[in-house]
Amino acid sequence: MGDLVLLSGGLLLFVLLYIVFRVLLDSVDDKRQLRSRLTYESPYSLRSMLAGRIQSYAKLITHIAELLETLRMKLRADTFLGISTLLLVGGVAVGGLFFQTAKGGLLFGLIVGLAPYIWLRGLLIHRRMGAQLDFLPAVELFYQCYLVTGERHVRIALQRTIEEKRLLGPMQAVFEQLYRNLSVRGDDEASLRILGASLGHLWSDYFVQILRVALSEGVPVTESLRELLGDMRKARRANEQERHRLLEIRVANFTPILFLALFIGINLRYNQANAYFYYLQDPQGRDMLLNALLLIFGSFLMGLWLSRKKM
Secondary structure: OHHHHHHHHHHHHHHHHHHHHHHHHHHHHHHHHHHOOOOOOOOOOHHHHHHHHHHOOHHHHHHHHHHHHHOOOOOOHHHHHHHHHHHHHHHHHHHHHHHOOHHHHHHHHHHHHHHHHHHHHHHHHHHHHHHHHHHHHHHHHHHHHHHHOOOOOHHHHHHHHHHHOOOOOOHHHHHHHHHHHHHHOOOHHHHHHHHHHHHOOHHHHHHHHHHHHHHHHOOOOHHHHHHHHHHHHHOHHHHHHHHHHHHHHHHHHOHHHHHHHHHHHHHHHHOHHHHHHHHHHOHHHHHHHHHHHHHHHHHHHHHHHHHHHHO
16 A cells, blocks of 8 residues: 555655646747747757657547637647646555555545546537527527628637627627637638537537538538528427436536535434544445545546537
């Protein structure tokens, strides 16, 4: 057990040193680029070799970066991964000290390390649910602005839609983000992918497909928008039922926590000494708490998966 704690402490120290070294390296490189944008960098330099290592995690970094941008968080992907790694190593150390087993240390570290990502996914689902009711009025306003601008200029229609200041709820921020990305990002596909991730339901996928055709081919999409609006109005009742199901799933996610708190609270109320012994000192009691944490964590994952399928 002592070896596990020492290993966790060593990993934590290594991660901290790596983050400090990376920040210093980025600071030196930024200053050098400010002096001259024509600076040649050898492929055998330390920064190039580190960048080559990091490229192996390019998909993960891209996924985290798009998720953070979808949530409109001003946090870099590598910073988020560094925080998650620190939590992972710290969770392994704390779990090893508390549960006194390798299983407890590794599983508790995994739960703590994945907690920030699970929180981001839960926040994304919460925002998607808030945007579902306001999506239909937003598309109707965009359709009106699209007709006014001559049925050919999607970016101008988006700009006019934003300037109207009539978008409800979070849709104003979503459309502003889309227009900003289309104007300055230079990657229409990534901008549309972020829009689809921000909304996350079937109708938004259709809307993204319509915008993709209009931006790539430059053809009028008036008829497609009209058909989309007609289908969305017909399916409004079904969307309300789906929202009620998603609310039931979210409520069910917190049920295991309530039962665990109630069960432990009753035991502490009637026999505090025995409860303290069997929950904190007895190995089987600590193992039971670890299994309860795993079940709660699994219920959150299942809830996120079901919510994603329902949207």
